[in-house]
Amino acid sequence: AQSVTQLDSHVSVSEGTPVLLRCNYSSSYSPSLFWYVQHPNKGLQLLLKYTSAATLVKGINGFEAEFKKSETSFHLTKPSAHMSDAAEYFCVVSDPDGTASKLTFGTGTRLQVTL
Amino acid sequence: DAGVTQSPTHLIKTRGQQVTLRCSPKSGHDTVSWYQQALGQGPQFIFQYYEEEERQRGNFPDRFSGHQFPNYSSELNVNALLLGDSALYLCASSWWGRQSDEQYFGPGTRLTVT
Numbered sequence A: 001a002q003s004v005t006q007l008d009s010h011v012s013v014s015e016g017t018p019v020l021l022r023c024n025y026s027s028s029y030s031p032s033l034f035w036y037v038q039h040p041n042k043g044l045q046l047l048l049k050y051t052s053a054a055t056l057v058k059g060i061n062g063f064e065a066e067f068k069k070s071e072t073s074f075h076l077t078k079p080s081a082h083m084s085d086a087a088e089y090f091c092v093v094s095d096p097d098g099t100a101s102k103l104t105f106g107t108g109t110r111l112q113v114t115l
Numbered sequence B: 001d002a003g004v005t006q007s008p009t010h011l012i013k014t015r016g017q018q019v020t021l022r023c024s025p026k027s028g029h030d031t032v033s034w035y036q037q038a039l040g041q042g043p044q045f046i047f048q049y050y051e052e053e054e055r056q057r058g059n060f061p062d063r064f065s066g067h068q069f070p071n072y073s074s075e076l077n078v079n080a081l082l083l084g085d086s087a088l089y090l091c092a093s094s095w096w097g098r099q100s101d102e103q104y105f106g107p108g109t110r111l112t113v114t
Helices: none
Strands: A003-006 A010-014 A019-021 A023-026 A032-038 A044-050 A056-058 A064-068 A073-078 A087-097 A100-105 A109-114 B005-007 B010-013 B019-024 B031-037 B044-050 B053-057 B064-068 B074-078 B087-094 B109-113
Touching (some): A019 A109, A032 A064, A032 A073, A032 A100, A044 A056, A100 B031, B010 B019, B031 B074
Parallel strands (some): B010 B109
Antiparallel strands (some): A087 A109, B005 B019, B031 B044, B031 B087, B087 B109
């Protein structure tokens, strides 16, 4: 079974400083990995995805993540936080079963951005 | 291009009742997945439908059942509601056979069981 572990349940940064949200994964397959963001009272939005192409993946709103197979990690970063980045972030692994797939979510990291 | 839509937005039910939630996938998508998100937790996979059949199921009891219609829309039914069924229910759509593609999520239905 595949799984993801988000190492921090809550991260607080000042506006304009870098963001690092950590994620480790466990997979028997060559995984597809995603980061989704959930703003309060809104649905889940895809930030970026890794699907065995380039190991450094660029997403929306200045976010990027690096797939490191040796460390089984897929950490999310952003050079400079903005107030609008405050939200819940989920690291997700796709569990393919033939042609079906289900998503397995981490427990989430709440990002707080302060002035 | 309409995204994933869900109805109703909010729902309040009493223990023991039954509930039906509805989902329309993003235009062109043929696969619908349902997830349960309890307060403060990540979404948990319930099941996935393609060609009107349940293709995969997560660790949920038989009280949770679903259906997919020929137009790819889907329903989630929960019988004999428990207080623990209170959660945000998310529907996601995608294309069958493209595991590396993202799933598109609807805004969810907030179910409260009293």
